[in-house]
Structures are given as structure tokens and as C-alpha cells.
Amino acid sequence: MSAKKTSSAPARPAKKAVTASPATSTDGAVTPDAPAADAEPEQAQPLFSELGLSEPIQRAIDEMGYRHPTPIQAQAIPYVLMGRDVLGVAQTGTGKTASFTLPMLEILQGSRARARMPRSLILEPTRELALQVAENFVNYGKHLKLTHALLIGGESMAEQKEVLNRGVDVLIATPGRLIDLFERGGLLLTQTKLLVIDEADRMLDMGFIPDIEKIVSMLSPLRQTLFFSATMAPEIRRLADAFLRNPKEITVSRPSSVASTIETGLAIVDAKDKRRALRKLLREADMQNAIVFCNRKRDVDVLCKSLIKHGFSAGALHGDLAQSVRFSTLEAFKSGELKILVCSDIAARGIDIGGLSHVFNFDLPFHAEDYVHRIGRTGRAGRTGHAYSLATPDEEALAQAIEKLTGKPIPRIEVKGVDNLQWSDEPRSTNGRRKSRKSNADTAAAAPVTPAPTTPAAVADEPPRRGRRQAAATAAPATSTPPRREREAGLLPAAPDQPITGFGEDMPAFMRLPRREKPVIAADE
DNA sequence: AAAAAAT
Numbered sequence: 330m331s332a333k334k335t336s337s338a339p340a341r342p343a344k345k346a347v348t349a350s351p352a353t354s355t356d357g358a359v360t361p362d363a364p365a366a367d368a369e370p371e372q373a374q375p376l377f378s379e380l381g382l383s384e385p386i387q388r389a390i391d392e393m394g395y396r397h398p399t400p401i402q403a404q405a406i407p408y409v410l411m412g413r414d415v416l417g418v419a420q421t422g423t424g425k426t427a428s429f430t431l432p433m434l435e436i437l438q439g440s441r442a443r444a445r446m447p448r449s450l451i452l453e454p455t456r457e458l459a460l461q462v463a464e465n466f467v468n469y470g471k472h473l474k475l476t477h478a479l480l481i482g483g484e485s486m487a488e489q490k491e492v493l494n495r496g497v498d499v500l501i502a503t504p505g506r507l508i509d510l511f512e513r514g515g516l517l518l519t520q521t522k523l524l525v526i527d528e529a530d531r532m533l534d535m536g537f538i539p540d541i542e543k544i545v546s547m548l549s550p551l552r553q554t555l556f557f558s559a560t561m562a563p564e565i566r567r568l569a570d571a572f573l574r575n576p577k578e579i580t581v582s583r584p585s586s587v588a589s590t591i592e593t594g595l596a597i598v599d600a601k602d603k604r605r606a607l608r609k610l611l612r613e614a615d616m617q618n619a620i621v622f623c624n625r626k627r628d629v630d631v632l633c634k635s636l637i638k639h640g641f642s643a644g645a646l647h648g649d650l651a652q653s654v655r656f657s658t659l660e661a662f663k664s665g666e667l668k669i670l671v672c673s674d675i676a677a678r679g680i681d682i683g684g685l686s687h688v689f690n691f692d693l694p695f696h697a698e699d700y701v702h703r704i705g706r707t708g709r710a711g712r713t714g715h716a717y718s719l720a721t722p723d724e725e726a727l728a729q730a731i732e733k734l735t736g737k738p739i740p741r742i743e744v745k746g747v748d749n750l751q752w753s754d755e756p757r758s759t760n761g762r763r764k765s766r767k768s769n770a771d772t773a774a775a776a777p778v779t780p781a782p783t784t785p786a787a788v789a790d791e792p793p794r795r796g797r798r799q800a801a802a803t804a805a806p807a808t809s810t811p812p813r814r815e816r817e818a819g820l821l822p823a824a825p826d827q828p829i830t831g832f833g834e835d836m837p838a839f840m841r842l843p844r845r846e847k848p849v850i851a852a853d854e
Numbered sequence: 855a856a857a858a859a860a861t
Contacts (some may be wrong), residue, residue: 456856484858505860535858624856648858695856740855 375403381410385472386434393468399424404579405555406432412553416569416574420559420705421528421681423581429555430465430497430526430758433499438473442496445516447478447522450548451501452541454531454682456481456652457659457680459501462527466499475499482506483652492513504532504540511547518547526572527556529565538568545572559678559702591708594717594742595728602747603719604635606692609744611641611669619664619687621671622703624695632691633671646672678702690718697734711731717742725752 375395377390398406401419408415409432419425433449442448453459459541463479470477478492480502489506493515500507500521508517526532532541554573558565561580569576598606607621621636623629626647633645644658651751663682670676671691678700688707694700700718708714718739720728732738743749746825 486861503859507860509860531858540859626857677857699857803857 335782338827340366346609354574356527358778377402380406380431382406382435383720385437385438386469389469389471390431395652398567399428399581401425401579401581402431404581405429408579409433409553410435412436414553414573416573416576416578417555417556417557418559418561418578418580418854421555421678424801425527426462426465426681427469427525429557430462430469433523433525434470434473434475436748437475437498442498443520444496446520447493447497447500447516447518448520449499449520449525450507450518450544451499451527452507452532452544453501453503454528454535454537455675456483456503457655457675458528459503460656461681462572467648469837477501480510481652482853483655486510492649504537504544504707507544508540510537511544519549520542521548522552524548524552524828525557525772527528527557528563528678529568530554530560533562533564533568541568542571543775553804557568560698590712591704591714591716593704593715593737593739595720595739595754596717596742596744597720597722597750598744598747599750600721603691603721604632605742606719606747607689608636608639608641609746610689614687614715614717616668617684617686618668618682618705619670619689619798620676620682620685621689621691622677623668623671624692626673628691629671629673636669636671641669643669643671646670646676648673648675674699674703676706682706684712688714688716690716693718693720695727697727697730700731701735722750722753728752 362511376396377398378387380398380403382390392794400418400423402424404427405415405417409429417425419428429451436792437448440448449457451462453462459479459481464476465473475498476496477499478489478494478501480489480493480500482503482505486506486509490510493500493510495806496775507516511518526541532538554576555575555577556569558569561569596606596610611619621632621643626649629645629647633643636643644661646655646658646662650658658667658670659680662670674694677694685707688704690700690703693816704714704716706714707716728739791821
């Protein structure tokens with residue numbers, strides 16, 4: 330590849346830049362930390378010491394070598410300390426995690442937890458993120474006597490139960506295990522007065538929202554809630570409205586933008602040439618460490634094995650691997666022992682690995698936003714990052730979706746030694762080469778979607794369908810007869826003379842109420 | 855279509 334790389338700065342020596350997260354790399358060296366400082370000389374930089382954190386926490390911050398809070402930290406910490414709810418719109422890499430862990434430590438210090446009643450709860454979408462947050466508590470809380478527990482799947486529940494029984498101040502959890510344990514009675518959330526919902530947009534993507542709603546409904550309405558999301562889609566906004574009370578809204582860094590510090594490129598090659606093309610890119614890159622994203626877990630395995638066979642220092646990370654392997658691989662990568670991490674979208678968001686020089690997309694992501702998240706792993710802290718993608722000729726639509734979202738074209742690059750192709754003219758066949766045309770059966774099946782010639786008669790004797798609801802509404806003036814389907818599904822109140830069985834005399838009154846669209850979460854006091 | 859998360 331050679332697109333426009335000639336202007337790039339001289340190679341950075343491997344030693345300094347490679348160190349993983351600052352959390353693990355510093356031994357108290359108080360460097361006037363560069364991250365924001367050399368980006369733009371903005372107004373006077375705030376100091377951590379001005380944020381009202383007490384001595385043991387301030388000392389831990391000093392020892393880790395931090396002096397200046399990031400924008401989200403500077404803005405959020407004072408409000409959290411005031412006891413306000415916070416709605417933070419921020420991506421990982423902005424210092425979001427410390428913006429809640431630091432003030433939480435401050436709030437929690439001083440009193441102690443009771444058995445099985447955690448005083449605070451942090452919800453994370455993936456186990457890796459949960460672990461990362463836990464590390465944060467260890468680092469910043471090392472001069473305090475607070476306890477925390479990590480409640481995630483894939484690990485022994487007995488152990489987690491025992492820690493809970495001793496009482497924890499901070500509970501860091503993924504939703505599945507938390508609910509499981511709660512239902513087994515190992516946990517009471519009535520005393521939990523501080524709740525953090527992290528990466529809400531990702532929770533939404535992963536279908537966790539019902540779980541989250543359930544968990545929130547187990548907490549006291551008299552609680553402080555901190556809610557973070559990288560984006561503020563309407564759905565997320567709705568959730569925030571349900572969970573938060575009079576929140577202070579803090580936004581840093583706009584979503585769906587590619588940082589200007591990332592150099593991107595896209596090569597179009599045949600599927601069979603992808604591995605060779607990737608190796609070429611890896612060898613030519615002035616690379617410290619890189620993440621390679623694949624769309625499928627099995628491709629992660631295959632590619633990783635292939636890279637190792639070709640002499641690369643690579644490890645695989647995806648959700649089907651044992652938890653212990655996931656953690657140790659991630660650790661090896663962070664420490665620099667592994668140079669290349671081949672992974673699924675498990676690591677596309679959130680996971681904070683410092684000093685990542687390159688991101689490669691072995692496959693273009695299915696969803697354009699994932700592209701932004703993936704390549705956002707590089708180009709951090711004012712350093713130039715590199716993000717190169719491979720696509721097959723039939724994936725033009727994916728590339729276009731990405732370019733439309735980011736508003737920037739991805740420059741084409743050529744990989745030497747493989748056939749560099751163009752987009753095929755074939756309109757769009759989701760699955761690849763062959764099957765250029767088929768019988769009209771296909772097209773016939775697909776056809777009705779567009780024209781939709783709805784005759785009133787056809788509408789009338791069919792149950793209302795999604796696409797035709799409108800037509801139905803205008804055709805027939807709304808009758809007040811409730812749809813039978815809904816009545817049968819129990820979505821409507823039973824008639825008073827039809828008792829609901831199974832409760833005897835103890836039937837709660839709400840059983841007779843009509844169901845609401847979503848559960849009422851925190852009734853105001 | 856794929857990935858994540860509870861056993």
C-alpha cells in the first residue's frame with residue numbers, strides 16, 4: 330500500500346509509545362501529561378486538585394501521573410459530587426470511566442457496606458468493560474478501604490456470592506449475571522443509592538434494555554443515576570428520561586465522526602486474497618500494535634491461526650472463548666507481549682487500549698456505525714492513527730454506507746502483490762459472487778414491497794399489517810372495538826366479573842390495570 | 855447476516 334503515506338513522520342521508537350494504558354504504565358512519574366495539552370492550547374487547563382476530591386483520591390491520581398482532568402471529567406465530577414444525576418454523552422477514550430469512578434469513591438468513602446447490599450452499582454455491556462472499570466477502582470481507590478465485586482458471567486458464581494455476602498461498596502456487573510444472582514436471592518439492591526449505566530447505546534444494540542429496565546426497577550427511586558452513552562439517539566433519550574431526574578447533561582466529542590488524526594484507506598480485493606493482502610499491510614505498516622476486526626467469530630480463529638503460522642505475534646478475542654482466555658489475551662496485548670489482536674466486534678467499542686497505532690478491518694462491518702467505533706480505537710491522544718480496510722468487490726454498499734455516515738470518502742489504496750479490483754457492477758447480491766440471476770421467483774417475491782397497490786377490499790378483510798396500517802386507518806374510520814389478538818394476549822384489562830386466577834384473594838390491584846407501553850420505573854417522590 | 859450476555 331502506498332496511497333499517500335510518504336509524508337508521515339519518522340518512525341516512532343517502539344519503546345515509549347507502546348506501553349498500554351497509562352493506568353498500568355506509570356510508577357508515579359508525574360509527567361506534565363501530553364494528551365490534551367499538545368493537541369490545542371485551549372484555555373487554562375483545569376487541575377484535578379481543583380475538583381474537590383479528598384486527599385487519598387487525589388494522591389492516587391498524582392501517583393498515576395495525571396494532573397489535568399479531561400473535559401468530561403472536569404465537567405461531570407463536580408455535579409456527581411453534588412449528588413446530581415448526570416447524562417454524559419461521551420465515547421470511550423474521553424476519560425469517561427474516571428469521570429464516574431473518582432466521584433463515586435469520594436461519595437462512598439466513610440461508610441461501610443452491609444452484607445449482600447451493595448451501595449453502588451455499575452452496569453456494563455461486556456465483561457471486558459466490567460473488568461476495566463474494576464481496574465479503575467483498584468487504581469484510584471488504593472488509599473481507601475472500599476471493596477468492590479465483579480459480577481460477570483463465565484466465572485464461578487460461588488466466589489462472587491461469597492464476596493457479596495461480605496458486603497461490597499461497588500458492584501460492577503453485566504446484566505445477565507446480575508439478574509441471575511438477584512433471582513437466586515444472593516443480592517439485595519434496596520440500599521443501592523448510586524447507579525451507573527455505562528455505554529447505554531451499546532446496551533441497546535445488544536438487546537439489554539429490558540434487563541436494564543428490570544434492574545433499575547429493583548433499585549430505590551431515591552438514588553443518584555449516572556447515564557453514559559456515545560450517542561443520543563431518540564431511543565436512548567427516551568431511556569434517559571425514564572431513568573434520570575433533572576440530569577445535568579454533558580456532551581463531549583460528537584458521535585459518528587472520524588477523528589482527523591486517523592489516516593484511512595480501503596483496498597478492494599478478492600475474498601481469497603484477503604489474508605495475503607492483510608499480511609502485506611501488516612508488514613509494510615509502521616506498526617506498534619494493531620487490532621484486526623473480522624465480522625465472524627470463526628473467521629477470527631482462522632485468521633489468527635494463519636497469522637501465527639506466518640510468524641506474526643497474534644492473539645484472538647471473541648465471545649466464544651473461555652473467559653480466562655479472553656482476559657489473558659487482552660492482558661497480553663495490552664502489555665505488548667502480543668502485537669496483533671484479531672477480534673470480533675466484542676472489542677469494537679469501549680475497550681480502552683492506549684497507544685494503538687493501527688486498526689485493520691479484515692471485513693467491512695455490517696453496520697456503518699461500527700466502522701466509526703472500530704477505527705476509533707486508534708488515533709487517540711493527538712497521535713496519528715491508521716485504519717485500513719479490506720473489502721470484496723461486491724461490498725460497495727457497505728463502503729458507501731460508511732462514507733455517507735462519516736461524510737468522508739475512504740481513499741482507495743492498492744496492496745502490492747495481490748489483484749487490486751474495482752467495485753463490481755453487479756447491483757447488490759448480499760452473499761457474494763455467483764447467483765447473478767435466478768428465476769423470476771425471487772423477483773416476484775420481492776416485487777410487492779415497492780408498488781403496494783392496495784385495493785380497499787384487500788385491506789378490509791386482512792388483519793392490519795405494518796405497511797398497510799395507514800391505508801386501513803383512512804379507509805375505515807377507527808372503530809372502538811379492541812383487537813381480538815390483544816385481548817387474547819392479555820394486554821387489556823379483564824372484565825371485572827372475570828377474575829384472574831392464580832392469586833386467590835391476594836391479587837394485586839395492578840393486575841387489573843391496563844398494561845402500559847413500558848414499565849414505570851421510578852415514580853417521583 | 856453477526857456479535858454480545860445467564861446456565
